[in-house]
Amino acid sequence: MISKIINKKEQENLTPEAVLQDxxxxxxxxxxxxxxxxxxxxxxxxxxSGQYPKAIVLSCVDxxxxxxxxxxxxxxxxxxxRVAGNIENEDILGSxxxxxxxxxxxxxxxxxxxKCGAVSAACDDVKLGNxxxxxxxxxxxxxxxxxxxxxxxxxxADFVERVVEKNVQLTVERIREKSTILKDMEDTGEIKIVGGxxxxxxxTINLI
Numbered sequence: 001m002i003s004k005i006i007n008k009k010e011q012e013n014l015t016p017e018a019v020l021q022d023x024x025x026x027x028x029x030x031x032x033x034x035x036x037x038x039x040x041x042x043x044x045x046x047x048x049s050g051q052y053p054k055a056i057v058l059s060c061v062d063x064x065x066x067x068x069x070x071x072x073x074x075x076x077x078x079x080x081x082r083v084a085g086n087i088e089n090e091d092i093l094g095s096x097x098x099x100x101x102x103x104x105x106x107x108x109x110x111x112x113x114x115k116c117g118a119v120s121a122a123c124d125d126v127k128l129g130n131x132x133x134x135x136x137x138x139x140x141x142x143x144x145x146x147x148x149x150x151x152x153x154x155x156x157a158d159f160v161e162r163v164v165e166k167n168v169q170l171t172v173e174r175i176r177e178k179s180t181i182l183k184d185m186e187d188t189g190e191i192k193i194v195g196g197x198x199x200x201x202x203x204t205i206n207l208i
Contacts, residue, residue, distance in 0.1 A: 001039050002038045002039065002043070003039040004043065004046050005043050005046050005047050005074065005075055005076030006054060008050070010052070011104050011105075014054060014106050016106045016189070016191055019055050019106045019192075020055075022054065023078075026071040030070050030072050030203055031202065038075075040074070040075060043075040043076065044075055046076075047076045053076060053103060054077055054078060054106060054107065055079070055106065055108070056079035056095070056096055056100065056107070056108055057080050057081070057109045057110075058081045058082075058083075058086050058096070058110045058171070059110075059112075059198075060083070060086045060112065060116055062113055062116065064200055065113050067080045070203060070205070078105075079095070079099045081095050084117075084118040085116065085118035085119060085122070085134065085135070085167065086110055086112050087171060093179050093182075096108055096175065100181075100182060101182075105191070106192070107192050107194070108175065108182065108191060108193040108194070109194055109195070110168050110171045110193075111197070111198055111205065112164045112165065112168040112198070113198040113200060114197065114198065114199050114200045114201065115160070116160070118134070118135065119138055119141075119160055119163050119167060122136075122139060123154050123160055138163075141169075141170050144166050145162045145166050148162055164197060165197055168195040168208060169208065172194070194207055195208050196208060
């Protein structure tokens with residue numbers, strides 16, 4: 001039974017590679033229905049003295065992808081930033097810079113997911129209030145997805161899945177381009193920035 005949250009010394013001793021492996025192992029436990037036992041009440045109390053998360057995960061708002069659950073993490077283990085289509089913006093980048101440069105996190109994960117509604121809407125060029133502006137940020141992934149058979153809209157499941165992957169890849173690239181802080185930290189080995197896609201069917205996270 002885990003009753004304590006990660007402390008500063010434990011966080012400092014972690015490597016980006018070890019944190020990534022920890023999240024992937026947690027995902028396997030989730031898939032196998034073998035999650036660790038946690039005393040969340042005790043963890044909640046322990047967390048009042050501070051936080052030293054291992055990673056920050058940028059994911060979609062989709063309710064079917066609860067991050068702490070699918071990576072089998074407890075209170076204080078990870079920062080989570082969520083926005084439809086898992087796209088970056090100034091606020092997200094600032095949150096990542098805080099997580100890594102200030103709070104000591106070792107890993108950034110951009111996590112897309114299978115059958116993403118935001119990606120499907122972007123593929124269909126949906127126009128609706130502020131959603132329109134958000135979907136524009138996904139359009140570069142649509143334009144970069146070539147050599148695909150069939151319709152280039154949400155009726156083509158293969159096309160949507162390819163755009164989901166490309167959107168993750170481009171988001172990772174833009175994080176490096178738009179944040180010199182995070183790029184420098186990655187270049188010096190302080191952090192790692194990776195992308196992945198979550199399968200709604202299997203529950204598995206696959207790195208890309």
